[in-house]
Amino acid sequence: MVQQVLIREFIFTNDYDRTINLWRGIERGMNVGRSDTPEETLKKLERDPDLFLVAEIDREIIGTIIGAFDGRRGMIYHLAVHKDFRGQGIGATLLAEVEQRLKAKGCLKCLMHVLDDNAEAIEFYKNQGWRHATEDIVFVKEFFT
Ligand SMILES: CC(C)(COP(=O)(O)OP(=O)(O)OC[C@H]1O[C@@H](n2cnc3c(N)ncnc32)[C@H](O)[C@@H]1OP(=O)(O)O)[C@@H](O)C(=O)NCCC(=O)NCCS
Numbered sequence: 001m002v003q004q005v006l007i008r009e010f011i012f013t014n015d016y017d018r019t020i021n022l023w024r025g026i027e028r029g030m031n032v033g034r035s036d037t038p039e040e041t042l043k044k045l046e047r048d049p050d051l052f053l054v055a056e057i058d059r060e061i062i063g064t065i066i067g068a069f070d071g072r073r074g075m076i077y078h079l080a081v082h083k084d085f086r087g088q089g090i091g092a093t094l095l096a097e098v099e100q101r102l103k104a105k106g107c108l109k110c111l112m113h114v115l116d117d118n119a120e121a122i123e124f125y126k127n128q129g130w131r132h133a134t135e136d137i138v139f140v141k142e143f144f145t
Contacts, residue, residue, distance in 0.1 A: 002126070003057045003058065004012065004053055004057065004095070004110060005054040005056070005057055005058070005062075005088075006055070006089055007053055007093060007094060007097055008054060008056065009049060009050055009052065009054075009055065009056075009069075009121050010045075010049070010052040010053065010054050010064070010135075012038075012041065012042060012045060013111040015061060016038060016041060018060075018061045019054065019061055019064055020032065020036065020052050022062070022063075022064065022080065022082060023064070023078065023080060023081070025034070026080045026082075026083075027069060027083065027113075028118065029080070029115060029118045029120070029121050030078065030080050031032055041123055044068075045064070046066055047068065048067065048069055048105075049070065050101060051066065051067030051068060051098055051101055051102070052064075052065075052066045053066075053067075053094055053097060053098060055081070055085075055090050055093070055094055057085065059075070061082065062081060062082040062084075062085045062090070063081040063082065063085065063090045064077075064078055064079070064080055064093065064094070065077075065078065065079045065080075065098050066078045067095075067098035067101065067102055067110075069105050069107050071108065073108075073109055073111055074102040074107040074110030074111070075111055075112065075143055076090070076095070076098065076108065076110060076111075076112040076144060077112070077115055079095060079121075081092060081094075089122060092124075092127075092128055095128055111133075111140065112130075
């Protein structure tokens with residue numbers, strides 16, 4: 001039987017613990033860090049709460065994506081699908097939904113970071129029409145360490 005997948009917006013009180021558990025169980029490609037504390041998650045939800053989505057099957061959270069729009073560029077974070085549910089189009093559905101919502105906000109261009117050894121995610125994104133921006137070098141500065 002094909003299980004029904006519900007894509008919906010993240011609700012902090014309902015979903016925070018279950019989402020962190022999902023991320024901690026992702027074997028690679030997912031860094032759960034200081035931006036994922038309850039405080040930082042609530043801070044993120046002050047902006048674009050409609051871009052933080054979860055995929056649910058039988059009330060279990062089995063996928064996530066966090067989008068962001070700063071008025072100029074979009075960003076994608078924490079796209080992940082539980083390994084038991086991969087290869088069923090759930091990752092592609094989450095990504096397409098956030099892309100659609102970003103476009104509706106007027107976003108012209110969207111970026112994301114992928115670890116260079118995450119060959120599976122790189123293949124996945126190429127498959128979804130993304131391209132590796134070889135013209136860019138990513139610089140970073142930590143404001144709090
Ligand atoms: C990347 C990830 C989200 C993909 O989720 P998924 O639900 O398995 O992907 P989908 O089933 O929607 O796949 C969509 C398409 O990408 C392809 N694809 C998915 N994983 C792939 C892989 N490992 N290699 C090649 N192609 C792949 C699928 O074949 C499918 O192609 P189709 O539309 O032609 O059938 C999932 O593998 C994951 O959670 N990985 C671990 C976390 C991670 O690395 N996240 C990315 C952080 S940048």
